[in-house]
Amino acid sequence: MTDIDKSFPGVRALAKARFELLPGEVHALMGENGAGKSTLMKILSGVYTRDAGTVLLNGQPVDITSPRQAQDLGVGIIHQELALMRDLTAAQNIFIGREPRRFGILDERQLNRDAAAIFASMNLKLEPTVRVETLTIAKQQMVEIAKALSYRSRVLIMDEPTAALNDAEIAELFAIINRLKAEGVGIVYISHKMDEIKRISDRVTIMRDGEYVGTVPGADTPIETIISMMVGRTLSNDTLVIPNTADAPIALEVKNLNRGREIRDVSFSVRKGEILGFAGLMGAGRTEVARAIFGADRRESGEIWVHGQRVGISSPKDAVEAGIGYLSEDRKHFGLATGLDVRNNIALASLQRFTGPAGVLDEAGMQKEAVGYIRQLAIKTPSDTQEARLLSGGNQQKVVIAKWLLRDCDILIFDEPTRGIDVGAKSEIYKLLNALAAEGKAIIVISSELPEVLRLSHRIAVMCEGRLTGILPGGASQEEIMRLATLRQSSVVESATQRKTA
Template identity: 95%
Template sequence: MTDIDKSFPGVRALSKARFELRPGEVHALMGENGAGKSTLMKILSGVYTRDAGSVLLDGQPVEITSPREAQALGVGIIHQELALMRDLTAAQNIFIGREPRRFGILDEGQLNRDAAAIFASMNLKLEPTVKVETLTIAKQQMVEIAKALSYRSRVLIMDEPTAALNDAEIAELFTIINRLKAEGVGVVYISHKMDEIKRISDRVTIMRDGEYVGTVPAADTPIETIISMMVGRTLSNEALVIPNTTDAPVALEVKGLNRGREIRDVSFAVKKGEILGFAGLMGAGRTEVARAIFGADRRESGEIWVHGKRVGIASPKDAVEAGIGYLSEDRKHFGLATGLDVRNNIALASLDRFTGLGGVLDEASMQREAVGYIKQLAIKTPGDTQEARLLSGGNQQKVVIAKWLLRDCDILIFDEPTRGIDVGAKSEIYKLLNALAAEGKAIIVISSELPEVLRLSHRIAVMCEGRLTGMLPGGASQEEIMRLATQRQSSVAESATQRRTA
């Protein structure tokens, strides 16, 4: 890809961008959110058409004007934002539009057998007939990967493929990638996780502000050099400062929370000015606890206390009125109204503040607040009237954060707050969370990245199989967290017996 230009209304996304990929190579594509990575790959995969420049495949110029043409040329893509049909099964999603037929009739048996074969090659335990809407984000991500593999592509683009995966699932994915390399498939790997880039990629191309910065060998280039090329500046890596909250009042207390096998007798408290991190393996119950507190899922039993008063929370509306804000791990479905503009998304949880007589909205005030948060959070957008769906994933995440900052909740739950966000934006969000805690906000951070939990948390709650297996102080080791994260029910019971005996 050479001298690629692409503009959208009010913004130039790419300017003379370029990229090359060799057979049997994993080539990482990196840059901050809004750098143009996804746009460049959407041009290669036929989602967008370029305004200028050339694309050569096997040395021959090609015009790719649709995803179907890209697939016919052997170019497949796994998008950062999941594009599955939630009411269909996993198998139906994988082969949509390419279903096997027998005498002109859909062959469901063959469809499911073909899907099962792909899952087996991925070492993925998943029933082909399961409805996608019932799957976790991690399992949906694996279905997306299976769908891309089903095309037998010779160029495979992976845009943040591990954003929702745990360590074991990432290891399986890397095994698949190495197998594809051996078969001569070229893999474009887009990620913000530096450790992954060093582990899996052969070369790294860096983009900034829609332009090509440079290409370097992955093995021989220090992480600091790659980051500097991405952001054009040096990022500070400030050590965790744990405030003294001994005398601080409790802002949120959860007592005996239960919901089937997902949440089992979970109790904890968060003080004003404290960041409580939640760690655990995928499926440990962290997100389920957050959704139950916020009223998104109905709890079977348990009490929620806010500032010393028991509150009845049966819906998200109740939670917001009690001063609780929740940033979901799935921003596309539960955080944003993607068809609305940035201004309306930021104001969404605070519309009562902007509603006058007769239900008329004060658009001028909404605009002032939106523009203020766009500047404060450095949201890359042509303006507050830009549709949220047109922003990069990281900038969409910032819009959701702005929504809860505007609501000024006393208690904030951030579920995977930096999923799909570049290192520069991560640093900004870390500073923001620390600043909110310094203002007296009580903050819960759920993250699958242990370094993130350790960097942010004043205390760390660890879960396994729906249970809270331990509470660690800030500065704990990854080994201590993983020991508690794998402490299953029998181990918990055994520990409790030992404590009683002692």
């Protein structure tokens, strides 16, 4: 791909961008959110058409105008934002439009057998007949990967493929990637996770502001060099400073929370000014606890106390009125109204503030607040009237954060707050979370990245199979967390150090 240009209304997304891929190579494509990585790959996969430039495939110029044409040419893509049909089964999603037929009639049994074979090759335990809407985000991501593998592509684009996967699933994915490499498949790997880039990539191409910056060897280039090329500056690596919140009032207390096998007798508290991290393997119940607290899922039993008062929460509206905000791990379906502009998305949880006596919205007030948060969070958008769907994934995440900051909730639950966000934006969000805690907000952070949990958390709650198996002090080791994450017991184990500080 040479001299690729692409513009959208008010935004020049690519300017003379370039990229090359060899057979049997894993070539990482990196850059901050809005750098143009996904746009460049959507041009290669036929989602977008380029404004200018040249694309050569196997040395021959091609003009890819549709995803189907790209697939026919051997180009497959796993999108960062899941594109599954939630009311269909996993097998139906994988082979949509390519279903096996027998005497002209859909052969459902063969469809399921073909899907099961792909799952087996991935070491994925998943029933082909399960409806996608019942799956976790991580399992949906694996279905997307299975769908891409089903095309037997010669060029495979993976856009943040591990964003929702745990360590075991990532290891399985890397085994699949190595097998594809051996078969001569060229893989474009887009990720913000530096450890993955070092482990899996042969070369790394860096983009910034829609332009090509450079290409370097994956294994031999220091992480600091790659980060500097991405952001054009050196990032600080602040060490965790744990404030003394032992005497601070308890903002949120959860007592004996239960919901089937997903949540089993979970109890914990968060004090004002504290960041409580939640760690655990996939399926441990972390997100389920957050959704039950927020009223998104009905709990079977248990109590929720806010500032010393028991509150009845049976819906997200109840939670918001109690001063609780929740940033979902699935921003596309539960965090944003993608068809609305940035301004309205930021104001969504605070519309009463901008509604006059006659029901007329204060558009000027909404614009002032939206512009303020766009600046504060460095949201890359041409204006506050840009549709949210046109922003990059990381900038969409920032819009959701802005929504809850405007609502000024006392208790904030961040579920995978940096999923799909580049290293520069991560650093900004870490600073933001620490600043919010310093203001006295009580914060829960759920993250599948242990370094992130350790960097942010003043205390760490660890879950396994729906139970809270331990609460560790900030600064605990990854080994301590993983021990509790695989510990099947009902009692809470709290270290002697933590009891002393509490």
